[in-house]
Amino acid sequence: MLPIPNVLDWSDDSSNPVGAEYIIQQHATGVRRHQIWPTMNSEQHMLCTKALSRAVRKMASLDFPAYGSLYFANTPIDTSTKVAVKAGFCIGPNCNPTMWNRHPRELELYGGPSSNRGPWKDLTSYCLGWLLVITQEPLSQDSLPHQGTVQEYIHLLKTGEQVLKMLVQGKRIQDAAVPTLLHADFHMKNIFVSPEDPTVITGLIDWQSTAIEPAFIYANETPDFAALPEQPDEEDIPETGHPETEISSAFKERALKDAAICYQTYDVCMKGLVPKLRPARLLDPTVFRLFHYSQTTWRDSAAAVHQELIELSARWIELGLEAYEDFETVQRLKLWLKRSLHTNSDGWVPSEKWNAARDAHRAVYDEWIQTASESEARGEDLTVAKADKLWHFDSR
Structure with a gap:
């Protein structure tokens, strides 16, 4: 079982006495991982990363017949938007804010909610569902220069749609797109560990954006607890000869070594313990970056998608795409x-x-x-x- 705080009460009706939708959970026991990490030794760093990797394995062990968000089976939504799963649950429309155009920072970028929010039973319909939500013309014609015009943006997406349709036919993409449920924000601020034994995970919070996505959506994102830190260039490191500087350098060297061990531990666990993620992690990220950008093109700029299409075209043969x-x-x-x-x-x-x-x-x-x-x-x-x-x- 994953250490998820129990839900004590919730409401999705803003007409309740509180005046807003809410969810109340049990207090998460333990301390946040980032608070105790500096006091842990190298072995504890490795064992904690291993424990978190096993938590990913538990999440990914569930099998699903479609992409979308998880609901109770008796949720009052249209039966045409339900795909039944076991134990009293069903897969319904994706709850990502972009699908509903309700993100507080993006209200000006989109029109009404998408007419196709899922669930999607295959990768092609999943991709087209995301393309549909971002090809709606924004309410405002004002945009930053790098975003391009609405017309340029829509033309680029139509080209991208053709490429996506080709990509999803490939066996390697299909193998890397198994419907997978993972924590959408699996990072230090959402992880609690025991203060007595920080290798024990006591709580995982912030699940609201979690959805059943193609495995490759998650595969090549390394959580911050296993990420390699950026190393400064050698010419940027001063040579003062002071003992304090030598101690600081030794501390940084140890931190870099620990980070490398955690990174290797996480990578080995993902490839060896999580079969759903293995095909995706073996693929060059260039192959599926277009899938990521298709969800946020207008916000992140059409230039990003344009560059991905250029790189994909230039490396098509090298990447073994048919x-x-x-x-x-x-x-x-x-x-x-x-x-x-x-x-x-x-x-x-x-x-x-x-x-x-x-x-x-x-x-x-x-x-x-x-x-x-x-x-x-x-x-x-x-x-x-x-x-x-x-x-x-x-x-x-």
Whole structure:
């Protein structure tokens, strides 16, 4: 069992006597981990990190059939937004504030709540759900220069959507996307330990943003209790010769060594004890950073997403991702069709030009298939069957 304080009372109705939604829990026993950490020795640091890693293992041991937030089975929400799980619970809409556009610092960035908050039974629908919430036009047209215009932002997201759809088809991404429930803010300020034995975890608090997410959302975030500190450059360290400086340097050296041990302990535990996270931790972070940015693009800037797309494109072959050539082929084919048929990406043409457009469409389709036939005869990758599948419009 995880040491989570019991809930004594709660209300999600602001018309209650308090005048606001609230939750009251038992007092968390022990002391916050960051308060006692400086007094602990190296072995205690390692054992505490190991205990916290085992807590992650317990969280990840639960299996779920969908992505979303966890609710009681009798929660009064629409049955179409419930996916049943065991022991009187269900998976329902994701409670992340971004989905509901109620974050106090982001009210000016978004319109109303998303119409698709989950739950999502597969990775594709999960990604599209997040894309939907951030492609809603913001209430305010004022933005910082690095954010770009609303139009630029939406255009970039549409490109990102195509890339995400390709990524989620890969087996390695699928293997790294198992629905996983972990503490969303698993850091020192939310961890309590015993003052008598600081290797014993006595309390974990601040669970309100916890949701069932793809494993890779959590995999490469190292909690602060296991993070490596930044080391100063050697030229920045003064050589004074004073005993106080030597003692300070020795203390820092020990702290760095302890941090390295904790980092290694956490990394080994995640790869060895938490099977759900292992495939994701073995992937290059470049592969799934786009999934992270897609949730906060307008806040973090379109430039960040643009850079991720550039890096992903440049390293596609190196990262072992399939079908990048197909992606480029589809983009070139779509552009060619739009120009040849004088239409848009949806295939719309005025009714008075329909007959001419239909004939032209037939001609360019035949030309495309003929090109594929010749390619297939030469033993190249583009076959007739593949060319037909890559064709942008429904008509043949």
